[in-house]
Amino acid sequence: MSVAAAPAGPAAGAGPLDHPAARVLIRRHRLRWWEALPWIVALGVYFIFPDYLSFGAELLIAIPFALSLDLALGYAGIITLGHAAFFGTGAYTVGLLAFHGLWSEPITSLMLAGLAAAVIGLASGLVLLRTTGLTLLMLTICTMALLGEAANMAHDYTGGFDGLPSLPIAPVFGVFEFNPLYANTQYLYALAVLFVCFAFVRTLVYSPFGQSLTGIRENALRMHAVGTPVRRRLVICYTISAAIAGIAGALWAQTNAYVNLSALDLDRAATVLIVLILGGYGRLYGAFIGAVVYLALEHFLAQIYPSAWQLGLGLLLVAIALFARNGILGLGATLTQRYAVWRAAS
Amino acid sequence: MSAIRLETQALSRHFGALNAVSDIDFRLDAGARHALIGPNGAGKTTFVNLLTGVLPPTRGRVLLAGRDITGRTQAERVKLGIARTFQINRLFRGLSVLENVCISVAERIGAASSMFYPAGRRTDVIEEAMHLLETLKLADHARRRVSELPYGRQRLIELAIAIGLRPQVLLLDEPAAGVPSAESHIILDAIERLPEDIAVLIIEHDMDVVFRFARRVTVMVSGAVFAEGSPKEIEANREVREVYLGQAVNG
Numbered sequence: 001m002s003v004a005a006a007p008a009g010p011a012a013g014a015g016p017l018d019h020p021a022a023r024v025l026i027r028r029h030r031l032r033w034w035e036a037l038p039w040i041v042a043l044g045v046y047f048i049f050p051d052y053l054s055f056g057a058e059l060l061i062a063i064p065f066a067l068s069l070d071l072a073l074g075y076a077g078i079i080t081l082g083h084a085a086f087f088g089t090g091a092y093t094v095g096l097l098a099f100h101g102l103w104s105e106p107i108t109s110l111m112l113a114g115l116a117a118a119v120i121g122l123a124s125g126l127v128l129l130r131t132t133g134l135t136l137l138m139l140t141i142c143t144m145a146l147l148g149e150a151a152n153m154a155h156d157y158t159g160g161f162d163g164l165p166s167l168p169i170a171p172v173f174g175v176f177e178f179n180p181l182y183a184n185t186q187y188l189y190a191l192a193v194l195f196v197c198f199a200f201v202r203t204l205v206y207s208p209f210g211q212s213l214t215g216i217r218e219n220a221l222r223m224h225a226v227g228t229p230v231r232r233r234l235v236i237c238y239t240i241s242a243a244i245a246g247i248a249g250a251l252w253a254q255t256n257a258y259v260n261l262s263a264l265d266l267d268r269a270a271t272v273l274i275v276l277i278l279g280g281y282g283r284l285y286g287a288f289i290g291a292v293v294y295l296a297l298e299h300f301l302a303q304i305y306p307s308a309w310q311l312g313l314g315l316l317l318v319a320i321a322l323f324a325r326n327g328i329l330g331l332g333a334t335l336t337q338r339y340a341v342w343r344a345a346s
Numbered sequence: 347m348s349a350i351r352l353e354t355q356a357l358s359r360h361f362g363a364l365n366a367v368s369d370i371d372f373r374l375d376a377g378a379r380h381a382l383i384g385p386n387g388a389g390k391t392t393f394v395n396l397l398t399g400v401l402p403p404t405r406g407r408v409l410l411a412g413r414d415i416t417g418r419t420q421a422e423r424v425k426l427g428i429a430r431t432f433q434i435n436r437l438f439r440g441l442s443v444l445e446n447v448c449i450s451v452a453e454r455i456g457a458a459s460s461m462f463y464p465a466g467r468r469t470d471v472i473e474e475a476m477h478l479l480e481t482l483k484l485a486d487h488a489r490r491r492v493s494e495l496p497y498g499r500q501r502l503i504e505l506a507i508a509i510g511l512r513p514q515v516l517l518l519d520e521p522a523a524g525v526p527s528a529e530s531h532i533i534l535d536a537i538e539r540l541p542e543d544i545a546v547l548i549i550e551h552d553m554d555v556v557f558r559f560a561r562r563v564t565v566m567v568s569g570a571v572f573a574e575g576s577p578k579e580i581e582a583n584r585e586v587r588e589v590y591l592g593q594a595v596n597g
Contacts, residue, residue, distance in 0.1 A: 016476035017469055021444040021488030025472050029464035208465045212458040215449040218438035225398070225436070226450045226511060227424030228458065 029206035038288055042191050046184070053183035054255075059295050060190035061251045064197040066275045066287035068244035073273075074282030075205055076237045077217030079133060081269055082140030083245055085124070085147050086117040088264020090246030092151060092158065093117075095259030098167040100157070105170050106178060110193065110250045117246020118239050120147070125238035129231055132220075141266065148264045163260025167253065179257055186255045193251055197244050204240070205284060213237055217282075278320060280327025289328050349376045350412070351545040352397065352428070352515045357406035359389075359396055366392040368569045369406070374515060378545040381560035381577075383553075385590055389569040390549045391433060394517050398430050399423045410515070429513035431504045433520045433549075439493040443484060446492055446503055447475035450510035475510065482506055482536050498529030505536055516540065518548040522555060534558065557581070565590060 016022060045056055065087055072078040090113035097103040097112065124143045128136060151158045158164065169178045176185045204210050216223050216230055223230050253259045262268060271294075279290025297316065301309035324331035352374040359367040367389045374380055382390050395401040397408060399420040407416045410426055418426070438446050452458040452471045465471075479485045482502055487495060492503060501521060508516060521537060522530045534555060540546060550556050556563060556577065563580040565573040573586050580586055 016473050016480065019444075019476055019485060019488055021442060022472050022476050024442070024489060025444060025448065026466040026469060029466050203464075204461055206464045206466070207461045208452050208457045208463075208468060208471075209459055209461040211445070211449065211452065211465045214441065215438055218440050219436050222432075222436040222438065222507070223449075224400075224420045225424065225430060225432075226453045226507060227421045228453050229421050233459070 038285075039195070046187055046191075050184070053187040055295070055299060057183060057186045057190045057255050059291055060187065060194050061248055061255065062272070062275060062291040062295060063287050064194050064251070065245055065248035065272050066279070066291055067197060067201050067284075068241045068248065069272050069276050070281055070284065070287050071201055071204070071244070072238055072241040074276065074286070075210060075217065076213040076234055077220075078129070078234060078238060078241075079137050080140040081137055081266070081273060082142070082144035083241075083272055084264045084266070084269035085140070085144035086121055086242040086245035087249035087252070087268060087272075088144075088147060088151070089117040089120050089242075090114065090249030090251075091253040091259045091263035092249075093246070094250040094253040095164040095167055096157060098169060099159075099164040101168075104168050106172055106189070106254055109169075109254070110247050113250030113253075114243040114247040117249070118243035120246075121239040121242020122235065125235040125242075129234045129238060141269075144264055144266070144269060148261060151261060151264065159260075161261060163258055165258045167257045167259070169254050169257060178254065190251055190255065193247065197247060201244065202284060209233070209236075214282075274317065276327075278317070278327055280329030280331075283327070283329045286327050286329050293328065350374070351376050351378070351410070352547075353409040353412075354397070355407045355409070357393075357396055357408060358404050359392055359401060360404045365569045367396060367403075370566075370571055372564065372571070374545045374547055376514075376545055377543050378547070379559055379561045380545075380547045381556045381563045382547060382549045382566060383551070383556060383563060383580075383590065384566035384572070388566040390566055391519060392569075393566070394430060394519055394547075394549065397517060398428055424511060424513075427514035428517070429508040429511040429515070430517040431508045431519055431521055433523055435500050435504050437492050437500060437503055437507070439491075441492060442489055443492055443495070443503055444472070444475055444479065444488040447478055447506050447510050448472060450507045451475045451478075454511050478506055478510055481539070482509075483532070496529070498525045498532060501525050501533055502536060505533065509540070513544060515545045515547070518546065518550075520549055520551065522550070522552065530555075 017026065042060070045052065068086070069083050072080055072083070093113040093116040094109045097109055103109060103112070128139045128143065131139060152160050171177050172185060172189055178185055212223070212228060212233060216228070216233060220230055249263055252263065275290040275294045276286060277290070278294055279286035279288065297313055298309065301312045305312065320327065326333070350373050354370055354372045357367060357370045357372070358365070370393065382393070384390055392401065396403050399418055403416065407414055409415065410423070410428065415423055415426060438449060448471055451474050452465070452468065455471065457468050457471055476485065476488065479488050482505070484499065484502060484506065487499060492500060505521060518537065522533045525533060537548070537559060548559060560577055563575065563577050564571055565580060565586050567589055572589065573580060573583055575583070
């Protein structure tokens with residue numbers, strides 16, 4: 001009947017769950033062998049390239065930030081260009097606590113930063129997520145700008161434009177020294193935080209909640225008509241996404257031992273969006289690929305071409321926008337499919 | 347048998363000076379097969395939007411099984427048992443056929459807000475969705491992306507999503523609209539096989555469909571009920587023929 005590559009129906013006597021379509025859904029969340037690769041590579045780098053650990057830590061911070069954006073933008077379809085608001089909230093939470101001598105234990109600081117960002121995400125989400133499209137986009141930028149200006153004006157606490165330098169961060173578990181001179185501690189610490197964040201996001205996107213977010217992205221109007229409390233789901237998603245972005249920001253503040261206004265400016269929000277689009281959004285691992293490619297390009301192009309490295313990046317983005325709308329991972333998926341069709345045909 | 351499932355009392359909706367729907371008293375009994383017909387712009391879709399809570403009424407009430415639901419949101423009404431399909435497909439186009447139906451089933455049985463276990467473990471959801479696709483003869487397409495299917499099948503998925511909600515009241519807004527006549531029988535067959543006790547209201551332009559399916563017909567003209575009766579009575583009604591059927595036959 002159907003001409004395309006639709007699979008044949010189930011064998012006679014098999015139940016509905018034996019149908020290939022059902023099996024796809026039942027197995028989708030299972031771990032695949034290649035999912036171990038990022039972690040093996042990350043640990044390999046630790047042992048093989050000890051000189052690159054501070055660069056590595058920077059990368060390991062960019063990933064959870066991009067992952068948090070993927071949850072909101074890639075999975076739930078929340079159009080935002082203000083995600084640095086939450087990154088910055090997390091970073092300033094750590095900065096203010098440490099600089100004013102209130103709290104410097106790193107792990108609890110991370111949690112507090114996540115909580116603070118979640119509160120901002122919840123409060124702004126309740127207002128923002130009544131809108132969609134360009135209005136939503138503008139409001140996310142406005143929220144970020146408001147926070148940025150607040151940080152600038154509260155000069156006595158935040159250091160204003162100069163930021164908060166030389167944050168005292170206590171050793172991890174009270175043992176492992178934590179400052180920019182100890183890149184190995186920072187690297188492993190960031191890796192552990194990334195692992196926890198990733199495990200959480202992965203669980204979430206494969207859960208029934210995650211599936212309903214995908215439904216909202218695909219057709220929010222229809223979701224209302226199947227009885228979904230659409231706005232409540234979006235606000236929950238946005239809050240969780242904000243918390244993860246806040247943790248990434250906190251990690252950034254801790255590893256650099258300073259905070260300044262660049263933590264919540266448009267530049268940072270745009271960069272994380274580029275990272276995600278480069279890697280491929282709505283794909284979980286797009287954040288990994290995007291962060292690696294973006295930071296590697298930035299790092300190496302800046303060495304070769306210190307004055308014009310952004311030109312190379314710009315060209316790559318144009319190529320991605322023209323030829324690989326779904327990012328590097330999307331391109332990979334398309335090529336794999338074409339190969340499968342070609343192999344089936346020949 | 348004639349328990350009232352859905353009732354409206356003086357239901358009205360004005361857009362500025364336009365009375366899109368005015369003072370409609372309407373009832374839909376359990377097991378009803380009711381058609382709503384009328385010329386373009388008669389207010390049929392607005393009426394459905396008032397029933398489902400997409401639009402708030404200017405005046406009047408909507409009762410579901412005797413309970414006032416006028417102030418309820420769209421999603422709340424769905425939970426109470428009103429489902430609908432759309433005149434223009436509203437599907438999850440990037441997802442597979444099975445996923446489309448799973449979304450609706452998961453929402454109905456209250457699984458969709460769970461965060462900490464994989465959706466694949468809800469085999470009850472997947473099994474029910476798959477079973478529904480089998481009854482609609484869509485099982486062969488279950489794995490395909492909705493956007494890849496021909497339009498007639500997509501209309502059927504539009505219906506499947508609504509049936510997955512196991513509604514007490516089902517509102518079908520031109521279910522066969524845009525489907526080539528060679529394929530429209532698959533939609534009509536599916537509608538005829540709906541569970542007997544669902545109250546079904548169908549908005550339709552195609553008189554063949556109306557007379558084949560409906561046991562009762564309401565004619566709307568300019569936002570008001572113009573006539574109501576059995577298909578035979580409506581067909582025999584001179585005025586209806588003049589304002590509507592004549593047009594449909596000639597045009």
